[in-house]
Amino acid sequence: MPIPPIVLTRDSSILPDQYPARPSLSERPPTTPAVPTVAATVIEEAKRLAAWTAVDRHVLPEHKIIGIGSGSTVPYVVERIVAQGSEVNKDRIFIPTGFQSKELIISSKLHLGDVDQYPTIDVTIDGADEVDSDLNCIKGGGACHLREKVLAEAADTWIVVADYRKNSQVLGRNWTHGIPVEVAPFAYAKVLLNLQLLGSPKATLRMGKAKAGPIVTDNGNFVIDAPFPEEQMKDPYTLLARVKMLTGVVEVGLFCHMAKAAYFGNQDGSLTIRWQDGKIEQIAATPDAPTQVEPAV
Template sequence: MQVEQKQTIPTGIDAAKQLAAFTAVDEHILPHHKIIGIGSGSTVPFVVDRIVAQGKQLNQDRVFLPTGFQSKELIVNAGLRLGDIDQYPNLDVTIDGADEVDRNLNCIKGGGACQLREKVLAEAAETWIIVADYRKDSQTLGTTWKQGVPIEVAPFAYVRVLQHLHDMGSKTAVLRMAKAKAGPVVTDNGNFVIDAPFDNGRYQNPKELLMEIKMLTGVVEVGLFCNMVKAAYFGNADGSVTARLAKEPL
């Protein structure tokens, strides 16, 4: 497969992100893959760079589905063909970033408030791949990502959901506030986000935690992704890549 290399050479953490992204694209975006999901965050632009480097000929027959505003811009600015999940409900592969990944490849996602669309595109893909730098590779969720589980909620229900989360033991759960706007973060779907930290004990069984939060009325989606990853690639500081594969075939 032809790969035209880009010229910019990132350093530090960005180099680790690029390494993970390039490796994942080389191993999982194959010539026969035509419907491809593009995730969100600061690692994903390297994924798009590497896909573009596969050349116009391969990419002209492909459609790329975004997980939010940011990835939509990435796709359009790269000159790739944009599609959406309502046109293409089955994807060959989706590549996305993560905020933290545990030893069983469960993930926390939603640091950029994109977890709803990300989960839809993850579930809809034959293969879901994670790319991240070494800081995201943990034994247990909540080890390095202290901000908590990002939870997308219907705006009018957020106070009720916060009460329930406090009752569940997430005493410091808060509504995520915007940085350069007065008021809360509003997602690409017009909803709010709550960040809910839990004790280490609760992160030992992320699937159970996910189901408990998801049952709260007003919750739209939870940034816990359990038993979904086929492979995760972590770029390391020494220039190597750690690949972790799902134990059971998904």
């Protein structure tokens, strides 16, 4: 016979003493909501400053096809684009680099497009894991670097936005996880060995954090993270060419000679802008976030 159900109450004689009844909601102590730390708040404000300023300067009313990148700074990019108003956005098409940016476009009620339909893009704004003094970038911390590079190359103007932690002189100094390398799954073991022979003995297959097994990209591939010594990172273009030539490699998270400018929000509320021609522009902190910035020439 099945065991008949019983009702457990606080005074139930069959409830063992070592297992006290759960208190009712009214008896439970109130929970304290998580409060962002000061450091986290500063970083988020730095991201917002960089994203807002880049949008104000580079996403102009005449731009109709716009690429939206990936990463933690990109939500502020979309936020600022939406703030330009429904009238200016009604005729625009937005191209995502991955699932995150696609969802941002849809949830913001912007018009979603695809690079197959629009292979030429007016401007793409994207994040980066690290940017060096020549605007070479490491990208792929979110495993979107194949699509990110397609949209970067398709854009007449490619702009990078980030916080001060991503601003570096040489790639690899701040971002120590290594260069993300997207590989065909059946070739990953051979590519891993070849990367180690190229000078990255600590190259490893990226594993999922809440998943049993490796990370799988939006394209169905694996990602290897390959740290290289600084001497090789000082010449990222040569390193890019060597890694890209390995059979089985789909794309490499080194973006060289591509960015027109990189915008970095700083801890003190100021902004640093590195330009393609080597110029460095500093914008002093203001009491409030930017409300309108003159377009770049």
